Amino acid sequence: MRLRNNLPGIALGLLFALATSAAAASDAALRVCADPNNLPFSDSAEAGFENRLAAMVAAHFGEQVSYTWWAQRRGFIRSTLKAGTCDVVMGLPAGYDLVETTKPYYRSTYVFVTRRDRQLELSSLIDPRLHHLAIGVHLIGDDGNNPPPAQALGDQGIVDNVRGYSIYGDYREANPPARLIEAVENGAIDVAAAWGPLGGYFAQRSPVPLTVVPIRDYERFAPQQFQFAIAMGVRKGDHALRDRLNAFIDEHRSEINALLRSYGVPLVDPPVTASGGQP
Template sequence: MSDRNASLAGFVRALAALCCAVFAAHFAWADPALPNNDGADGVLRVCADPNNMPLSNSKGEGYENRIASQMASDFGYKLEYTFFPQRMGFVRRTLRDKVPDTQNFKCDLIIGVPKGYDLTATTRPYLHSTYAMVFTKRPELANINTPDDLLKLPPETLRKLRFGIFSQTPAVDWLLGHNLIEQAVSYQAQSGDPAAFPGEMIEHDLAAGNVDVVFLWGPIAGYFAKRAGDSVRLVPFPPTPGIRFDYEISMGTRYGEKAWKDKIDQWIGSNQDKIDRILTSYQVPILPVTGATAASQ
């Protein structure tokens, strides 16, 4: 298997635990003696990645930015951000970090964390999506409508394909299970380069012919496939027994801030239709959300 450095910026970098890799910060419970920001002063302070489209960026162009903006508007709050690359140390440097010379936390809400994530308390899930394959439109791949269809290609065609994958994702296990891992081009989940972004796999390498099929977290795959226009196709992985490709996403708050978490929970429950419209506009593959509160207090 060949190796290549690329970067999965942002949460889904961390997500793929969801997906891609898990944050490696130490676990800490909130100190109840410290004051909570929790919007009491009319400000929604969001912790976000400045370069992780389609989730978020410093220009406010991601779907997480739009969800935060809608929430702030509904609460009648001003919206402020603390930006930090969403990789190792993200929670420690944002949600758990305080403004210098004060006891106030820098930010109070992470818009996207895996349901049940242990570094934060988690709200009810608001997004349920899945991994997807993206490949260029060409005759030999025209009949691929499900992931299993890829496996039905003529052996001589299948053997020539190069598969772009991020390390520590379900795609690795899927290729291993079908004896295709030797054809994989492996991308590192966390390269440390804050300027890199996960959609590069589609926008650069797929377009250049360096890989033939890429496997990405659905929200990322949908957004960059749309940007690529009619030159590519997207095929999502359905929820199936065995290797897990689908995950639910919640919002993250500090432990011990039950009233604040409950307020966010109530907003999600009352505004799922607004959230779904935002997600759909970014071509996010959407599966039904359980609606159950995932969480830790």
């Protein structure tokens, strides 16, 4: 009799527990660390391809995306991922030693960007015209480190006609890395040697038709690398999230590639080893 009288209370308790569980599930979030002013990768309007990719991952997980916004420069990992305010960075070099990286989900390359009406059709780092053309490169880091194209040009004595553009630029302006490609548009330089996703995206949206060509003949400048595999990064030891992300990458490669191409990202195949496999 007592049990029967308590059935309504038990039923209400179960319903409350189920409702609480459902609410908790709906509140589950993929917590992403990202730069709010760094197109084509990410921005606070969630217009970058890493934002779009994060939304795809969250939908697959049945979660929402939440962001910790931080300028992606020195101290970014320490202030976000390591601080525990977020759980994944959507784009880092594969094997980056400050985090645990997933398997790569794309590989890109440095490119030459020129005005189409100039018909320069540059592709080689050893093209003799590079000794005379005005060349723009991004400078990276607080100390203005030279990226691989600048190093390769310097090895050939091509210095005086090379101009540096800070990849960080004036952060008060939208998309600071775009200044390099804009310099090609307005004729301030003849050619930009840029990281492929940056060059491809801003060239795709340029009011002046631009040509984007992957840089070749870079092997002779080893150990400088011109192609890089990009992965997602999680905190070291977070194997559970890493493995979930790896499974997503395996299952959605075609959709990821389509997304990247829609943003103008030049995709290159991984190098093949002597045994025929991929490293």
